[in-house]
Amino acid sequence: MSDEPHFLREERVEISRADANSEAAVEPLQLGKRVREIRLSQNLTLEEASKRTGLARSTLSKIENEQISPTFSAVNKLVKGLGIDIPQLFSQPKRSAAAGGRRDITRTGTGTPHPTPTYEHEMLATQLTSKKMIPYRTTVRARSFEEYPEWVRHDGEEFLYVLKGSLLFYTEFYEPIELFEGDSAYYDCEMGHSLVSTSEADAEVIWVTA
Structure with missing residues (x-):
């Protein structure tokens, strides 16, 4: 029998349940969809993204359509070629809970x-x-x-x-x-x-x- 106090075991169980509920509420990441979102946000065609990342156009297409999972080497090429960091690639885009006051001003020539x-x-x-x-x-x-x-x-x-x-x-x-x-x-x-x-x-x- 464990020497751990009873109240600590109960607290751990409650934390585990909370984590499980939280994980169940998180939408699973579709990496291919995320790659496509990032590519389109930069207005890149598959051909242009291929040249930037060094990945074949067919490989990029298969990744975006969830037909293959990118290797660690491919992930590094995506990150470098698209000018992003790894957390951006593996995180869901932030969604606002309600309509808010989003605003962005671009001065002439500063795009x-x-x-x-x-x-x-x-x-x-x-x-x-x-x-x-x-x-x-x-x-x-x-x-x-x-x-x-x-x-x-x-x-x-x-x-x-x-x-x-x-x-x-x-x-x-x-x-x-x-x-x-x-x-x-x-x-x-x-x-x-x-x-x-x-x-x-x-x-x-x-x-x-x-």
């Missing part, structure tokens, strides 16, 4: 730069996590559709507003259409899409991804 071969993005409202919308300002560097190795596609819906210049808006199921300053478009992001500047200076747009 987070994210250049790609075809676009030069300026990510806006980057201090807020778990956003329902991802806003960013983009300079369209591409001058030909052939500059895109594949269609840009990702989850969600997207709103596009032309700030400066003109561009050709390519979509997978429609003919290309030229958009001018003040024009806008709303579309399904899972449909392949891309932009090509047609004005003398590179076009500039505001994108909001939901």
Whole structure:
């Protein structure tokens, strides 16, 4: 028989029960879903994330779709390539218990730069996590559709507003259409899409991804 006082054993049992109840209330982490959330929050395609992390595009896709579990080496590559730390990868996004006063102001030219071969993005409202919308300002560097190795596609819906210049808006199921300053478009992001500047200076747009 244990020499531990009875009241300590009872206290330990109560703590164990509380821990069990707490664990039962915690939603299990879906690592693949978390990787996808982080990738999309940075407006990265699978191809771009593959180049950043050094992981094959097919491997990333399998991880995001919970078809395989990442190895320790793959986790390190994800963390380094996506510019995050390990706790961010293995923690659920924080959710507010009730509607609150979230606010984020981005001063002119102070957004987070994210250049790609075809676009030069300026990510806006980057201090807020778990956003329902991802806003960013983009300079369209591409001058030909052939500059895109594949269609840009990702989850969600997207709103596009032309700030400066003109561009050709390519979509997978429609003919290309030229958009001018003040024009806008709303579309399904899972449909392949891309932009090509047609004005003398590179076009500039505001994108909001939901």
